Amino acid sequence: MSEQALNRSLDDFLRRHQNEAYAIALVSVKQPADALDVVQEAMLSFIKSYRLKPSSDWRPLFFRVLQNKVNDHHRRQKSWLRHFFSGHDQTDVAAEQASEAPSPLSALNIQDQGNEVIAAIQDLPSQQQQVILYRHWQELSVQETADVMQISPGSVKTHLFRATQKIKSLLGKSHA
Amino acid sequence: MPKEPTHDPIKQALDAFRDQVDVATQVKLNEARHTALAQADRTPRRRWLLPAAGVATMAAVTFTWALLKHSPSEWPEQDPSIFADLELLAEEADTDFYQDLEFLTWLDDNDLMESDI
Structure with missing residues (x-):
């Protein structure tokens, strides 16, 4: 397959799955901006690592990369929260976050x-x-x-x- | 082929969730896709790796063949004492011996034994 044909196939594949990927990311990470970051990172990693794999394998591979990025996001969040709130009572902090966080679905009608x-x-x-x-x-x-x-x-x-x-x-x- | 509509409430909800991505988000997703594809253009397939690997293999085979072509009998003969010297060098050095080396060399030069002194 020529480079141009490969890029067209990749573009078509990602266009068909980008909304699903965003929905999966948004359900998991809850914040739209974070979900966009996760999807972009997943697209970059997928193209870098798996674009030369047979296109029939792309879908499960893309979702695997996406899930890894979601997991990375959660790890970063945990680490950041632990660092930032290290002097606070964890139960109070969780309660504060729960009450202050915007509804995950507020942006969606x-x-x-x-x-x-x-x-x-x-x-x-x-x-x-x-x-x-x-x-x-x-x-x-x-x-x-x-x-x-x-x-x-x-x-x-x-x-x-x-x-x-x-x-x-x-x-x-x-x-x- | 388009998917048939589902009556599963979980799938219906997730389909609706996916389909209600707003225009601004859609634009950002398209940008993300283009950025990722642009990266793919900057890192073309490394087609040169295949011929390079072939050349390296050929060089290794040629070198091995050249070594094997010359049987050990054709190799220049080595003085067997070189290995004895290596053994001696490998052993822990006796510092007293080296301290007396000058004296022993002098004895040898003058055809004397240590007991003659």
Whole structure:
């Protein structure tokens, strides 16, 4: 494949997946500016490391890079918060942050039902959130999801079962 | 082929979440994509690596062949004492010996034994 043809394929691939990548990042990191940074870093790393891989492998590889960038973001946040608030009581700090942080969905005008589902997904533990995004929504195979999350296929199934149960339960309660 | 609409509330919510990206964010995502692709243009595929690897392999094979072509019998003979000297050099030096070296050299030059002194 010529350089031009490769670049056209990459452009087409990234254009088709950039909104999904942004949605995944936003569900995970919650702040739109952070989500944009994560997606840009993922695109750069993906092109640098995997552009010469067969295009049939690009999708799971791109999501794997994206998830790594999300994890890096969380690590940086934890480290920064630990450094910045090292003299404070951690419980108070968490409470302050929770009360001051803007709603993750404040920038998005989506339907109430969808809002509740997204909020429920955002409340899930990280790995349950990831299986919902990659296995359930993006319909990656169990093995591909396991590769993205760097866990075993058995754990993917377990997390998915727990996550769907939890979302159903949360939605059931809110409509009761 | 476009995806069929889903009745799964989780997928519906996530599809809606994805589709409601505002124009400003869309512009920034496009910019991010162009930046990433521009980087790909600056780092073209390293096609030169293949011929370079071939040349290196050929050079290694030629060198090995040249070494093997000359059998050990054709190699210049070495004085076996060189290895004995190496052993001596490798051993821990006796400092007293080196201190007396000048004296022993003088004895040798004058055909004398140490007991003659």
